[in-house]
Amino acid sequence: MKIKPHWQILLAxxxxxVTGLLFRNLAASGGxxxxxxxxxxxxxxxxxxxxLNLLKMIIVPLIVSSVISGITSLHGMKGFGRxxxxxxxxxxxxxxxxxxxxxxxxxxxxxxxxxxxxxxKIRMAFENHxxxxxxxxALKTVQEAKLVGEEQGGIVKQLTGFFVRMVPTNVFAAAMDxxxxxxxxxxxxxxxxxxxxxxLQQVSPLRDAFVAxxxxxxxxxxxxxxxxPIGVYALILPxxxxxxxxxxxxxxxxxxxxxxxxxxxxxxxxxxxxKVLAGVxxxxxFKAMRTALLTAxxxxxxxxxxPVTMRCVQDNAGxxxxxxxxxxxxxxxxxxxxxxxxxxxxxxxxxxVMGFDMSMAAQFMVVISALLTSVGVAGxxxxxxxxxMIILTSSKIPGAETAVVALLAVDRLLDMARTAVNVFGDSxxxxxxxxSEGEKVLQG
Ligand code: ASP
Numbered sequence: 001m002k003i004k005p006h007w008q009i010l011l012a013x014x015x016x017x018v019t020g021l022l023f024r025n026l027a028a029s030g031g032x033x034x035x036x037x038x039x040x041x042x043x044x045x046x047x048x049x050x051x052l053n054l055l056k057m058i059i060v061p062l063i064v065s066s067v068i069s070g071i072t073s074l075h076g077m078k079g080f081g082r083x084x085x086x087x088x089x090x091x092x093x094x095x096x097x098x099x100x101x102x103x104x105x106x107x108x109x110x111x112x113x114x115x116x117x118x119x120x121k122i123r124m125a126f127e128n129h130x131x132x133x134x135x136x137x138a139l140k141t142v143q144e145a146k147l148v149g150e151e152q153g154g155i156v157k158q159l160t161g162f163f164v165r166m167v168p169t170n171v172f173a174a175a176m177d178x179x180x181x182x183x184x185x186x187x188x189x190x191x192x193x194x195x196x197x198x199x200l201q202q203v204s205p206l207r208d209a210f211v212a213x214x215x216x217x218x219x220x221x222x223x224x225x226x227x228x229p230i231g232v233y234a235l236i237l238p239x240x241x242x243x244x245x246x247x248x249x250x251x252x253x254x255x256x257x258x259x260x261x262x263x264x265x266x267x268x269x270x271x272x273x274x275k276v277l278a279g280v281x282x283x284x285x286f287k288a289m290r291t292a293l294l295t296a297x298x299x300x301x302x303x304x305x306x307p308v309t310m311r312c313v314q315d316n317a318g319x320x321x322x323x324x325x326x327x328x329x330x331x332x333x334x335x336x337x338x339x340x341x342x343x344x345x346x347x348x349x350x351x352x353v354m355g356f357d358m359s360m361a362a363q364f365m366v367v368i369s370a371l372l373t374s375v376g377v378a379g380x381x382x383x384x385x386x387x388x389m390i391i392l393t394s395s396k397i398p399g400a401e402t403a404v405v406a407l408l409a410v411d412r413l414l415d416m417a418r419t420a421v422n423v424f425g426d427s428x429x430x431x432x433x434x435x436s437e438g439e440k441v442l443q444g
Contacts, residue, residue, distance in 0.1 A: 005225065006290040012229040013236055013298065020240025027241075037241075044237040051231025054224045055304040058217055060175045062307055063329050064188050065214035070325025071192035072207050079437070080193065086436060087327055090429045091335040092371070094273060098265045098421075099370050102341035103348070103363065105261045111253040112352025122353045125250035126399070129406040142404050145386040149393025149400075155369050158390060162376035181303060181379075182333050189326075221307040225291070232298040239412050247410055255414065258345050262338055262417050266424055270337075274428050278435040280442045288316035288442065289427050296423040300415040302332045302379030305423050313427050318441045319434040327433055331426030332379050338421030339384045340374035342414065346388045347395065350403040362395060369394070379422070382411050 003011070023041065026033040071080075112119055148154045166182045168174035174183030195203045248255075271282030286293075292312040296305040310328050313319045319327075347366050351358050358366070373387035385408050392400035434441050 008229040009294040012233040016233045016236035044234045048235035062217040066325040067188035068192045068210040069214045070322040095340045098337040098341040099344045102261045102344040106345045106348045109257045111257045112349045118355035126402045126406040145389035149390040159372045277432045297416045297420040300381040302422045306332045319430045323434040327430040334375045336374045336422040337425040338418030340370045343370040354399045
């Protein structure tokens with residue numbers, strides 16, 4: 001009997017959790033077991049990295065071939081402007097919905113306060129953590145982000161800088177920069193549009209080559225996905241093993257707030273959006289996307305999940321290649337509902353802990369900043385912490401550095417959850433746009 005891929009991944013997740021917890025107990029009991037457990041966990045982390053590398057390895061040829069073969073199949077490109085407008089509108093609307101949901105919950109639950117007062121315990125936990133933190137790289141990233149935040153107009157500059165980078169001076173350099181896919185997408189789009197403007201006979205060998213390249217990439221994606229259960233197990237085991245400690249207890253209410261907000265967006269808001277705008281049964285869409293959602297959750301990277309998202313959206317949800325190849329790569333880079341929501345909750349939470357009073361106007365600025373910065377956040381693990389640091393400093397909230405270093409340390413679980421929300425948002429965009437273009441999605 002063959003177990004379906006998503007069940008295999010779920011099983012891997014469950015097994016990794018059980019083993020991780022077992023290892024924690026073993027290590028805590030001391031003795032020789034500790035050394036053995038550490039060895040296995042570090043081996044597991046390497047295997048996980050191997051799986052991630054495999055996924056990342058195919059991103060560049062996959063993006064180029066799918067964007068070019070997808071767009072050149074859009075006859076004459078007449079509807080391109082309309083497609084772009086609709087997609088951007090959908091991204092902005094759903095990100096705003098997510099941020100507002102986060103804003104309401106963090107103000108109602110107030111995870112940073114106890115009895116209306118700033119929570120001292122959390123502030124102490126932040127400070128203790130920073131003192132014991134030996135993660136130099138994290139400290140450096142946080143300090144760099146702080147400088148951007150302190151700059152006048154830092155957030156807007158971040159965003160404009162992002163769009164400037166969208167047009168790379170060297171397309172090969174852009175392809176080599178892992179976090180920066182936008183330059184590559186831009187080049188591929190322009191290239192494809194130029195192809196549609198030339199006589200078909202002239203470009204058809206080139207087009208056939210890209211279509212064939214895309215077919216090869218699809219097959220390679222399938223091979224890599226066959227390894228997903230092993231990859232997921234290997235990625236999750238170290239996470240479960242290392243998670244824990246005082247800081248987690250102190251942040252319990254914060255975790256609950258973020259997860260509740262993400263859960264409501266994923267399971268209530270977005271299903272309503274696709275029901276209303278695309279008229280599809282949300283359950284069917286969840287079913288279509290389950291492998292991508294589990295991969296996003298396990299890898300905490302929308303970019304690494306991109307090959308899987310592409311497959312699920314086309315093969316299971318029935319979105320056409322041309323719509324998917326436009327909305328999915330773009331979405332993986334600029335559309336991040338979960339990240340935008342998280343930025344808003346995290347900033348207001350830190351303000352609460354630090355006893356910093358946020359006026360309505362200041363909170364409004366946080367909403368706008370979260371929307372703008374989420375566009376520039378790369379689809380890699382923990383990328384949004386940089387944006388949070390920038391918003392905290394530009395909002396003049398004290399203790400930003402201490403807080404972000406601590407949040408970074410406990411980020412993984414929340415990152416996994418928000419990445420799944422990010423990927424689901426992209427898939428909903430593809431579905432709604434496809435439906436509005438008259439495609440028959442999610443049928444049979
Ligand atoms: N890990 C997220 C993603 O890849 C980005 C973030 O919020 O840190 O979508």
